[in-house]
Amino acid sequence: MQRPLACLALFLLLLTGCLARNPATGRTELSLYSDKDEISLGAQAAPSVIQESGGLYRDAGLSTYVDEVGQKLVAVSDRPFLPPGDASFRYKFHLLNSSEVNAFALPGGKIFITRGILTRLGSESEMAAVLGHEIGHVAARHGVHHMQSAMGMDLLISLGATLVKAQNPDLVGVDQIAGAARVGAFALQMKYSRDDELQSDELGMKYAGKAGYDPRGMTRVQEILKSLQAQEPGLFESLFRSHPPSDDRIEATRKYIAKRFGGQDLDAAYVSHAERFASRTAALRKIQKAYDRHAEGTKAMAPISEKKIDVASPEGKKAAEAAHAAFADAIRMDASQAPFHTSQGYLYLLQGDSPNAGRALKRAVELDGELFEPLFLLGVHEFTGGRLGASRDLFVRGSLLYPAHPGPYYYLGRISEQEGKRAEAVRHYRRAEAAGPETPYGREAKERMKKL
Numbered sequence: 001m002q003r004p005l006a007c008l009a010l011f012l013l014l015l016t017g018c019l020a021r022n023p024a025t026g027r028t029e030l031s032l033y034s035d036k037d038e039i040s041l042g043a044q045a046a047p048s049v050i051q052e053s054g055g056l057y058r059d060a061g062l063s064t065y066v067d068e069v070g071q072k073l074v075a076v077s078d079r080p081f082l083p084p085g086d087a088s089f090r091y092k093f094h095l096l097n098s099s100e101v102n103a104f105a106l107p108g109g110k111i112f113i114t115r116g117i118l119t120r121l122g123s124e125s126e127m128a129a130v131l132g133h134e135i136g137h138v139a140a141r142h143g144v145h146h147m148q149s150a151m152g153m154d155l156l157i158s159l160g161a162t163l164v165k166a167q168n169p170d171l172v173g174v175d176q177i178a179g180a181a182r183v184g185a186f187a188l189q190m191k192y193s194r195d196d197e198l199q200s201d202e203l204g205m206k207y208a209g210k211a212g213y214d215p216r217g218m219t220r221v222q223e224i225l226k227s228l229q230a231q232e233p234g235l236f237e238s239l240f241r242s243h244p245p246s247d248d249r250i251e252a253t254r255k256y257i258a259k260r261f262g263g264q265d266l267d268a269a270y271v272s273h274a275e276r277f278a279s280r281t282a283a284l285r286k287i288q289k290a291y292d293r294h295a296e297g298t299k300a301m302a303p304i305s306e307k308k309i310d311v312a313s314p315e316g317k318k319a320a321e322a323a324h325a326a327f328a329d330a331i332r333m334d335a336s337q338a339p340f341h342t343s344q345g346y347l348y349l350l351q352g353d354s355p356n357a358g359r360a361l362k363r364a365v366e367l368d369g370e371l372f373e374p375l376f377l378l379g380v381h382e383f384t385g386g387r388l389g390a391s392r393d394l395f396v397r398g399s400l401l402y403p404a405h406p407g408p409y410y411y412l413g414r415i416s417e418q419e420g421k422r423a424e425a426v427r428h429y430r431r432a433e434a435a436g437p438e439t440p441y442g443r444e445a446k447e448r449m450k451k452l
């Protein structure tokens, strides 16, 4: 089994012909993806990854602040442009609306940081350490290495096909949806090696220092994460899967600082900007209470949404009552957050309360037209009510926002079926199956195709 794979690898290598210099290490290495491929992979995965991670947090001032700090670090990094010297390229920093403590990078310079981690940090230099670490992963091409080695040849080939098709929008279809779904899932589950993590810590400190930030922000971040891990296990599973903190890593940051910055008066030569950071992120800490209450409601309704209990049973009614109370509290604390209205609408939908479901979901869509969940649920609400035109518009918008989700394709298939358009229904069902073969939507789509 080894030989055919090795031959295939060699063939691909000859085909794409790629040995490239690593921007961060200077070493020559195997590179099956060009800079442009890397950007394309990241761009394909990003929309689904954003929706999967709670959507973007809507605060233009705060997003700009994160981007400004990020761009300062990029400018002094080893890989400010992909491809080198291409001034039209820009790293993108995204603030995710998630209470989880997390940060990650996609190939191609897309960097994500959560609302949850910002509420735990104490200064701009600490945020710079987190962003610098993620820029380090991109600069040293860790994500790309990981894809090359861990995804297996078949996936590499299918992605190759995906990339080719991505350049020709007319061919966008089943393969691309499946490819994007796999890249997105892979990016979220990525686990870097310990060496990659140590290297990114060093690169993060190097970039932070060059941008004028106290490099001890990195040590502090590691200490914060380690103590959080002890206090609240489960809060940030995904971060610790990719960046587990440890005493060794904390010690390694101290050694690196002594080596690279030794002999300098760090307090005098570098900034931390604790006060500026505290004032810029004050609103986030305030809103956290509302999100905590929202999370209690989500937990209360989970047995209903997971179909473990019947919503009409006595225990179902009790759970729904507790969840409604929590969502109402969250909305009282901050009525401008789309996820609170989404959850309320979803619960009404499960209860069969159509007028209230429609009202709450419409409010959520008004507040955030780029959040998948309320758009999709409103589509289901309209479809159930027989309003096919309105539901089609919502599912089309949903499929563009979250291409890796099988739900919109499934419902578009149902709509086409009701309209007697058989070929169109099959095309939508194929997409649903490609996006989520193991999901109820994918399975149901397959069953319906057989009957057509």
Ligand SMILES: [Zn+2]
Pocket (backbone or CB within 6 Å): 133, 137, 192, 197, 200, 242, 243
């Ligand atoms: Zn990392």
